[in-house]
Amino acid sequence: MKSWDAIVIGGGHNGLVNACYLQRAGLDVLVVEKNGWVGGAATSRELTPGFLYSNCSYVCSLFRPEIMRDLELPRFGLQVIAYEGGAVFTRDGDYLANYRDHDAHRREFARFSRRDAEAYDRYARDVTRQCRFIQPLLMRTAPDPTSFRPRDLGELLYLGKKFAGLSAEEMALTLRFWTMSISDFLDEYFETDVVKANFALSGIIGTALGPMSPGTAYVLLHHYMGEVDGSVGAWGYARGGMGAVTQALAASFEASGGTIRTGAEVDHVTIRRGKARGVVLASGEEIHGKLVVSNADVKRTFLKLVEERELPDIFLRRVRNFRIRGSSGKVNIALDSLPEFPALPKDSPVYRGDMHFTDSMERMERAYDDWKAGRWSADPFLDMVIPTTLDPTMAPSGKHFMSCFVQYAPPKVNGGDWTDADRDGFAESVIAQISDYSPGFRNRIVHMEVRTPREIEAEVGLTEGNIFQGELTFDQLLFNRPVPGYAQYRSPVAGLYMCGSSTHPGGGVMGAPGRNAAAEILSDLAKPTKHMSPAHDVI
Amino acid sequence: MNQQPAIAPSTARAAAQSHFRTLRPGTPFQPRIDALARTNDWYNWAGYRAPHSLWDEELEYFAIRSQAALFDISPMTKYRVEGPDAEAFLNRITLRDVAKLKPGRVHYTAWCDDEGFVLDDGTLFRLSPTRFRLCSQERHLPWLLDSAIGFEVIVEEETEAVAGLALQGPTSFAVLRDAGFADVERLKIFDIAEFPHDGSSQGTSRVTISRTGFTGDLGYELFVPAEHALSLWDRLMLAGELRGIRAIGYAALNRARLEAGLIVANADFVTAVHAVRPNRLRMPDEIGLGFMIDFDKGHFNGRRAIVSARAKKRLRHVLVGLEIEGNIPAEHAMVYYRKSQEVGLVSAAMWSPMAKRNIAIASLARPFGDTIVDDLWVEIYAMRELQYQKLMKRAKVVPRPFIKLDRRTANPPADF
Numbered sequence: 001m002k003s004w005d006a007i008v009i010g011g012g013h014n015g016l017v018n019a020c021y022l023q024r025a026g027l028d029v030l031v032v033e034k035n036g037w038v039g040g041a042a043t044s045r046e047l048t049p050g051f052l053y054s055n056c057s058y059v060c061s062l063f064r065p066e067i068m069r070d071l072e073l074p075r076f077g078l079q080v081i082a083y084e085g086g087a088v089f090t091r092d093g094d095y096l097a098n099y100r101d102h103d104a105h106r107r108e109f110a111r112f113s114r115r116d117a118e119a120y121d122r123y124a125r126d127v128t129r130q131c132r133f134i135q136p137l138l139m140r141t142a143p144d145p146t147s148f149r150p151r152d153l154g155e156l157l158y159l160g161k162k163f164a165g166l167s168a169e170e171m172a173l174t175l176r177f178w179t180m181s182i183s184d185f186l187d188e189y190f191e192t193d194v195v196k197a198n199f200a201l202s203g204i205i206g207t208a209l210g211p212m213s214p215g216t217a218y219v220l221l222h223h224y225m226g227e228v229d230g231s232v233g234a235w236g237y238a239r240g241g242m243g244a245v246t247q248a249l250a251a252s253f254e255a256s257g258g259t260i261r262t263g264a265e266v267d268h269v270t271i272r273r274g275k276a277r278g279v280v281l282a283s284g285e286e287i288h289g290k291l292v293v294s295n296a297d298v299k300r301t302f303l304k305l306v307e308e309r310e311l312p313d314i315f316l317r318r319v320r321n322f323r324i325r326g327s328s329g330k331v332n333i334a335l336d337s338l339p340e341f342p343a344l345p346k347d348s349p350v351y352r353g354d355m356h357f358t359d360s361m362e363r364m365e366r367a368y369d370d371w372k373a374g375r376w377s378a379d380p381f382l383d384m385v386i387p388t389t390l391d392p393t394m395a396p397s398g399k400h401f402m403s404c405f406v407q408y409a410p411p412k413v414n415g416g417d418w419t420d421a422d423r424d425g426f427a428e429s430v431i432a433q434i435s436d437y438s439p440g441f442r443n444r445i446v447h448m449e450v451r452t453p454r455e456i457e458a459e460v461g462l463t464e465g466n467i468f469q470g471e472l473t474f475d476q477l478l479f480n481r482p483v484p485g486y487a488q489y490r491s492p493v494a495g496l497y498m499c500g501s502s503t504h505p506g507g508g509v510m511g512a513p514g515r516n517a518a519a520e521i522l523s524d525l526a527k528p529t530k531h532m533s534p535a536h537d538v539i
Numbered sequence: 540m541n542q543q544p545a546i547a548p549s550t551a552r553a554a555a556q557s558h559f560r561t562l563r564p565g566t567p568f569q570p571r572i573d574a575l576a577r578t579n580d581w582y583n584w585a586g587y588r589a590p591h592s593l594w595d596e597e598l599e600y601f602a603i604r605s606q607a608a609l610f611d612i613s614p615m616t617k618y619r620v621e622g623p624d625a626e627a628f629l630n631r632i633t634l635r636d637v638a639k640l641k642p643g644r645v646h647y648t649a650w651c652d653d654e655g656f657v658l659d660d661g662t663l664f665r666l667s668p669t670r671f672r673l674c675s676q677e678r679h680l681p682w683l684l685d686s687a688i689g690f691e692v693i694v695e696e697e698t699e700a701v702a703g704l705a706l707q708g709p710t711s712f713a714v715l716r717d718a719g720f721a722d723v724e725r726l727k728i729f730d731i732a733e734f735p736h737d738g739s740s741q742g743t744s745r746v747t748i749s750r751t752g753f754t755g756d757l758g759y760e761l762f763v764p765a766e767h768a769l770s771l772w773d774r775l776m777l778a779g780e781l782r783g784i785r786a787i788g789y790a791a792l793n794r795a796r797l798e799a800g801l802i803v804a805n806a807d808f809v810t811a812v813h814a815v816r817p818n819r820l821r822m823p824d825e826i827g828l829g830f831m832i833d834f835d836k837g838h839f840n841g842r843r844a845i846v847s848a849r850a851k852k853r854l855r856h857v858l859v860g861l862e863i864e865g866n867i868p869a870e871h872a873m874v875y876y877r878k879s880q881e882v883g884l885v886s887a888a889m890w891s892p893m894a895k896r897n898i899a900i901a902s903l904a905r906p907f908g909d910t911i912v913d914d915l916w917v918e919i920y921a922m923r924e925l926q927y928q929k930l931m932k933r934a935k936v937v938p939r940p941f942i943k944l945d946r947r948t949a950n951p952p953a954d955f
Binding site: 093094099106122132166348349 | 549552553555556557558559560562563583585586654677678679680681684696812813814815817
């Protein structure tokens with residue numbers, strides 16, 4: 001019977017990135033995917049005729065350009081269209097926009113506060129300094145501080161040197177940044193509520209924490225480390241929806257000789273004498289592999305696909321306690337025409353960017369209060385985009401696809417499982433909020449897909465529907481991601497690796513976990529890694 | 540269902556939405572400048588569409604030195620600082636002693652953050668005992684407001700409300716006199732006075748004229764409420780017709796300022812709020828502004844850090860004027876010691892028509908430029924028809940300004 005050099009469980013973007021790098025190193029790689037399509041949380045699905053839905057992730061910025069280059073993704077069809085900005089609508093019929101142009105940005109903020117408008121430069125400087133510190137770490141395996149291997153010591157030294165290169169003031173800021181709340185952080189720069197709410201949303205996205213919870217400042221930083229084709233900090237739409245990312249990866253993988261099997265759900269990893277030997281599918285079919293790489297999150301991998309007795313108890317306890325809480329959902333809508341927002345001038349670039357309705361820190365925190373009480377937010381926080389304003393390929397002419405990321409949505413409603421009635425109530429909170437700013441919005445709806453944590457877990461496989469495969473708080477980052485001692489993509493089971501966003505550096509359609517995991521695997525196999533570009537310079 | 544009660548809309552705020560359609564708005568003088576802009580050569584000055592040149596970069600420079608040049612300085616950031624504690628407040632935040640600045644006078648000053656790193660340099664106009672105008676390249680409102688806590692003082696940004704013009708050159712005095720600004724000859728260098736304009740001797744349309752400038756030449760700066768900007772422009776252009784008055788762009792001014800040895804924030808040094816790389820931060824002593832520091836006046840922002848850096852000899856850089864052999868400008872050239880050790884960078888350079896020398900401003904790592912001033916060289920990469928002509932030229936540290944014109948300070952000013 002055939003034995004693959006590597007079997008990758010899950011055809012999400014990280015699984016495919018990992019598979020691509022392994023295949024290009026000369027391994028014979030099989031990707032097994034439970035759904036009838038690849039993509040994981042980066043998909044484009046035609047859920048109603050003529051409309052492509054980016055029904056999970058919906059915007060692109062963090063995907064590492066080094067990976068795009070190595071895997072020739074532009075050649076395989078990936079094109080990212082940058083958008084110009086976005087806005088928070090305010091309850092007085094106005095909005096606060098974010099424009100890419102520095103002076104337009106200042107003038108816009110000055111409409112609300114001249115002081116805060118001029119405070120942006122210092123804020124941008126401090127955030128940039130922190131990004132410059134962290135960005136080079138994204139494409140490196142985190143050092144293991146308990147190890148005395150020369151490489152770990154070298155990496156620790158690198159980290160230490162970078163940290164020591166900071167001024168005393170910056171070190172203090174770095175430590176604060178990694179631990180403080182986004183609300184407290186923004187208070188150091190801004191005074192106006194809507195200005196703070198505008199920035200705070202990047203700190204709570206995908207995180208079961210409120211803007212006043214410690215640790216949320218880092219989440220904001222995570223979202224500032226991207227680019228679109230070299231335009232630093234820009235966000236964009238993948239042409240054809242987010243599935244274009246994984247379609248390009250799949251095409252690249254197959255072009256290099258890799259094999260993908262869809263509709264092949266893994267039941268468990270076969271382990272003999274402490275070593276992974278392959279997988280058994282839900283159908284009962286056994287597939288042999290010399291090593292197994294899991295793109296699934298750390299809980300799904302070790303609590304569902306691996307037998308508990310194969311794992312050390314402390315590792316198991318830490319995996320169980322890994323915070324990967326459900327906090328958000330998606331409402332994806334096909335529209336028969338472009339919605340109007342009377343607050344926005346008709347020629348505003350905001351229509352093409354991300355739109356929000358939470359104009360105060362208190363509303364944001366109150367939305368989180370509902371989550372703590374086990375309910376979806378009555379007044380949710382939305383990150384809403386209409387990618388068809390820039391990408392005509394996703395909907396019939398004149399019609400539009402709208403993606404609403406919705407927070408907060410608890411993993412369980414009042415302690416019980418989500419019901420269909422709950423799901424409809426959750427959707428109604430979203431439609432009602434949009435309708436408050438866009439009269440007649442309901443009448444434009446052609447089709448709608450509502451995904452609570454229940455649907456995201458069942459369909460995509462993300463535990464509790466957590467978009468990052470685990471929260472991005474400092475206790476779960478770097479050498480503690482996913483759990484201490486196992487931050488280098490290896491697991492307690494020999495030959496079983498992790499490559500999903502549960503691992504360093506985390507989620508956000510970045511591709512870095514998949515790539516870094518491939519580097520570790522190839523190093524264990526003593527295979528060359530010349531086909532892997534080094535991380536871009538930060539000078 | 541989920542909405543909180545609506546708040547009454549702000550009409551003024553909503554009216555300002557349309558700025559997104561014009562990313563580089565013009566200044567109050569724009570109609571006149573547009574009419575003269577034959578090169579259509581614009582640059583972005585603090586978010587405004589400003590001319591880099593208007594008709595001929597070189598001849599515009601000569602207008603400064605031989606005639607009268609009119610340069611729109613409206614995009615310069617302007618803050619009104621007013622109140623009984625205005626002097627004490629400004630003394631607390633800037634380097635020089637504001638008590639020594641009499642009403643009706645201007646001084647060039649700078650200000651630092653708590654670590655003693657320069658936030659910006661600029662000019663401080665004392666318009667009355669309790670009213671000041673602070674002009675600068677960068678924006679500082681949050682810092683000014685935060686620093687004002689505990690002082691009885693109002694800080695207000697007035698960049699858009701106040702239009703500004705620099706009138707520079709040997710005939711500038713004659714232009715002003717002919718334009719009817721009576722007694723303008725009484726203004727000595729750094730003096731300020733108010734003059735009637737648009738038929739009003741009082742109130743809002745008056746012009747504030749100071750004998751200041753950024754060229755090292757005889758010259759004046761005029762400030763007027765934005766709605767009276769065009770009539771002021773016309774008044775000057777009409778009066779200056781026979782005195783060779785010309786509108787100019789920044790390229791010409793930049794040459795003149797370099798000959799005058801003046802530095803530009805974020806060109807010759809990086810301001811503290813914009814320095815992403817901490818080793819780019821500079822103390823006043825490191826950019827040639829140490830002379831401003833007045834330790835006799837009590838505490839001011841950054842004082843402790845500056846005292847400590849001086850005592851511990853932790854001043855790592857020095858900004859110097861260089862005279863370079865030959866005639867090829869050394870813009871952004873590296874500076875070497877003994878042709879091999881890299882010791883600094885040229886931030887501005889030109890062949891000076893006035894000094895007839897090849898001049899430059901450079902930042903060097905001490906002790907070079909400080910105690911070691913011999914055997915300094917610059918490596919000039921001159922791109923000529925797609926090839927670098929590499930030149931290693933000897934550089935001599937020389938005092939700034941590179942030119943000193945008697946007419947700049949002559950009293951009464953000469954009638955050219």
